[in-house]
């Protein structure tokens with residue numbers, strides 16, 4: 518059991534800026550960060566991302582994964598959005614993570630520098646699905662391997678499932694920012710998520726942040742759903 522403060526990030530996964538704004542307002546008292554990702558950015562565009570992010574802390578989840586030069590340049594292209602957090606895929610390799618980190622350090626002022634988070638193994642993959650990609654040995658071993666690579670090359674934190682949190686804390690201590698999607702309140706549908714845990718379990722296992730989308734945005738009352746999850750994080 519830790520005395521860690523675990524924050525709630527709400528994933529506003531929609532193509533519709535009006536819907537995203539409605540959800541953002543509903544969850545504002547309970548979530549300190551909103552996450553906008555590929556669905557929203559591709560459909561609504563980056564001007565809409567900027568409008569929604571104004572006055573809010575933004576987790577810009579673009580999961581960059583390309584050659585180092587391209588990823589570095591892409592990170593440098595995101596300054597006007599003033600994100601608080603950015604994602605890249607750790608599986609892009611050491612040089613790619615290092616390029617992202619260098620570009621983040623060069624392009625952003627110290628005061629507005631976003632956290633660079635490296636996605637390890639997607640929470641939608643179980644060991645069998647991961648093995649299909651050629652990675653044997655299971656998700657936990659691969660998360661630890663990619664975590665070492667990412668942290669050594671300048672990432673501030675990791676996106677992982679809550680199942681790997683205790684192993685990551687044992688290996689890398691308290692300083693990496695650990696962000697866990699694949700969170701489901703007890704009884705909620707897992708959907709396409711495979712490595713899931715409840716908000717309370719993730720907090721106790723060492724999460725700094727949990728990411729929750731559909732259990733909030735798909736609820737009849739998103740504000741109440743967010744409030745219940747926030748309460749579980751502090752109980």
Ligand SMILES: O=C(O)c1cc(=O)[nH]c(=O)n1[C@@H]1O[C@H](COP(=O)(O)O)[C@@H](O)[C@H]1O
Pocket residue numbers: 528530554578580604636638639640641676677698699700708710728729730731732
């Ligand atoms: O980087 C992420 O945020 C992410 C990584 C990961 O391994 N798994 C994962 O689900 N996510 C994101 O977290 C959110 C989870 O949404 P729900 O499954 O609806 O709660 C989605 O926006 C995903 O894109």
